[in-house]
């Protein structure tokens with residue numbers, strides 16, 4: 001499927017693991033809001049939760065005013081069915097919002113045939129849906145937590161109001177099971193940005209809850225020198241599937257107990273490592289009332305042994321092909337959503353590195369290997385002048401394996417669409 005952008009760019013999403021996300025029209029917008037409300041109300045009505053429907057809607061209505069304090073210490077608090085709208089952004093009638101629905105569910109995600117791993121996933125897909133907006137657009141994301149665990153969304157590289165930044169216990173309470181949290185902000189600055197969960201990040205974000213957030217410029221100065229037609233996003237990943245399996249099972253067991261305690265008003269925040277301040281935490285540790293779990297460590301999580309590596313949720317040979325034609329420029333946005341660096345090498349071509357962390361470089365650099373570090377985004381331009389099938393892969397070859405078996409890992413193929421091949425690619429999974 002090719003989406004025509006306003007600026008004439010074809011955004012090709014054929015090979016994407018997910019769907020590109022574009023905002024709802026204004027008619028749909030109302031529908032979405034109502035749907036979210038009904039969904040929340042249904043949760044209240046259908047669940048074991050005894051909150052009355054109206055008080056379930058938490059309008060911290062300020063959008064600039066009002067008290068927005070943590071509810072984590074309220075005895076018997078229950079957030080299922082609540083819609084939380086923190087202050088700090090314009091109200092619906094003040095700006096023209098593009099509205100997006102995002103939720104989190106648990107899926108069995110297939111990395112490569114035969115390997116399915118439970119993951120927390122935005123809208124049930126890994127990576128999450130790709131946002132495509134223009135710089136300056138107002139964005140409203142209605143986030144519904146459809147799991148038994150807590151989550152937030154952090155907008156990585158976007159300069160949002162702090163109440164929308166998604167760091168649990170620093171800018172907001174985590175979004176509880178069944179809760180709806182509404183993020184609002186202006187899409188800026190332009191460039192390759194992304195989003196991820198910020199609760200339990202090594203598991204949640206690195207092992208599933210990550211997606212691209214592309215902020216386009218209506219007049220992209222890069223097009224002067226690199227008149228690209230197609231625009232690809234590659235999210236680079238690293239998974240420890242044993243960790244993911246153990247942690248998710250353990251967490252869900254723990255959260256069921258925690259949710260029950262919360263609903264019964266029997267949860268003691270301190271036993272769960274929740275403190276009102278750093279001083280409270282320090283005092284509790286010093287006088288022996290609280291023993292931090294890191295004194296013992298957690299065997300499932302230390303150290304992680306990453307055994308699968310991927311691009312957009314898939315490891316080689318399940319990975320994607322990037323289409324190109326002779327005489328065409330393509331743009332490739334690399335985003336490292338995992339915890340190890342990927343050293344991406346392209347065969348048969350040099351490319352131009354044009355942007356880092358969303359911002360254009362003052363001087364593009366000509367390379368054929370680019371080092372993509374955790375959290376960073378790197379944009380490159382490739383010119384089609386050498387027809388064939390070309391590997392674009394992580395050159396740290398110990399990571400070019402699936403569970404220790406070569407070849408695998410983060411490996412894409414640059415595929416010319418306008419030539420007659422004399423050799424056609426085949427598949428080998430054990431060398």
Ligand SMILES: [Cu+2]
Nearest residue numbers: 150151197204
């Ligand atoms: Cu999460």
